[in-house]
Amino acid sequence: MTSHPIHITLVTLGVSDVQASAVFYEKLGLKRAPASQEAVVFFDMGGVALGLFGREPLAKDAGVPPQGDGFRAVTLAWNQSDEDSVDNAILRAVEAGGRLVKAAEKVFWGGYSGYFSDPDGHLWEVAHNPHAALREDGSMEL
């Protein structure tokens, strides 16, 4: 019986065009992991990996219907060490082909945050949280 707590090894995004999506993430600085193939691309993001896989085969892999619309109730966050870096990261994502969803602004919890979406509409928050230090590896101390 495993006694390890649950953790995220891999976040897989279902996308309409794996290679186009991979180019978007490459423009944001990621390098394809050797395990990548034509139909599935992996990026090692340090601690957690990002996978890009067709939306339909991803649903099939889980054995669930592929239909789905609207808000996915999942957001990924890319935290930054200051507010300028938030603006710059969002700009970089938009230049890479992402969509600006919400320009960064001061938010109620004391931070600075905005959102972009990737070419398939997956939501990324880019934030600076003055209450949470970033460790050397980019992870956040909560």
Place this chain on the structure above:
Amino acid sequence: MTSHPIHITLVTLGVSDVQASAVFYEKLGLKRAPASQEAVVFFDMGGVALGLFGREPLAKDAGVPPQGDGFRAVTLAWNQSDEDSVDNAILRAVEAGGRLVKAAEKVFWGGYSGYFSDPDGHLWEVAHNPHAALREDGSMEL
């Protein structure tokens, strides 16, 4: 201008009942981070954090409509070091209140994989990948 590659600091799941969802993840071995509050709970998963936030306020935070149905085109994976641990992890998730989506089985890429969903239907794959070693911190070598 930031030159850091994009990475995932935090995965936030929109849920119908933050505290009920938090209990589910506590049963899977996670401990609430000090930054947690009534309306938002964080877990440090080592490298990446997991956030639980109301589905509606999460949509509002991103400035997008909260409506959405069906397949979310996002899966989270919890990799294991052997097949028995996959079965055990899925069993543990179901005992904690998750739903068995797909019993683990040998899959085409040479691994062993199954799926459960959390109380809000967020999909977790539990997998053993014989081609990808797990590092000491549980992350995967791709």
